[in-house]
Amino acid sequence: MASPSSPWLVAPALLAPIVVHAAQYLSVEQAQRVLFPAADRYEPHSVTLTAAQRKAIEQASDTRVYNSRPKVWQAMQGDTVLGHFFVDQVYGKHEFITYALAITSEGTVAGVEILEYRETHGYQVRQPRWRAQFLGKDADDAVKLGRDIQNISGATLSCRHLTDGVRRLLATHRAVLASQP
Structure with a gap:
């Protein structure tokens, strides 16, 4: 009979594969077309947050700002700015979730898309019904x-x-x- 510390019992556990469910659903370009279908181009918009801006954002959102250089594009149709397109990451439970957010020029959410999901659970956030809850929200809403x-x-x-x-x-x-x- 093998003892509890027998290498024959431990070895299979060490060799068992770790299951990671990672899926890329949309590229940045695909998400741009989905979230701002009327746009004819997307111009990168360089943003570097100052310490004062970070503090103001953290106070307004009650959420910590980790990235001083958010990834953002202006969605354009001719000379008209339709809104801004962000690509961001948040932690799920253990891994990052990469998502895109479209905000209209009026400051309301036009849509949210999950670009890449790496967690083993919680993928239901991709459901259109759940993501639709954000539509029309603005910075004055609790969210x-x-x-x-x-x-x-x-x-x-x-x-x-x-x-x-x-x-x-x-x-x-x-x-x-x-x-x-």
Whole structure:
């Protein structure tokens, strides 16, 4: 009989594959076309947040700003700015979730798309019905899980962190981009 510390019992556990469910659903370019279908081009918009802007965004969103250089593009149709397109990442439970957020020139959410999901659970945040809860929200709305954004059982951390990310980007848009052409 093998003892509990026998290498014959431990070895299979060490050799067992770690299952990671990673899926890329959309590229940045595909998400741009989905979220701003009327746009004829997307111009990269260089943003570097100052310490004061970071602090203002954190206070307005009640969420920490980790990245001082958000990835953002202006969605253009001819000479008209349709809005801003962000690509951001938040943690699910253990891994990053990469998502895109479209904010209209009026400052409201035009859509949210999941670009890449790496978690083993919580992928239900890709459901159109869940993501549709953000449509029309702006920086004045609470955008809080359990308040105006419903949770999905089994995907609580993904729901919470994506909701926090959207709220943070709405605050970023208002603090930095809303007054710019």
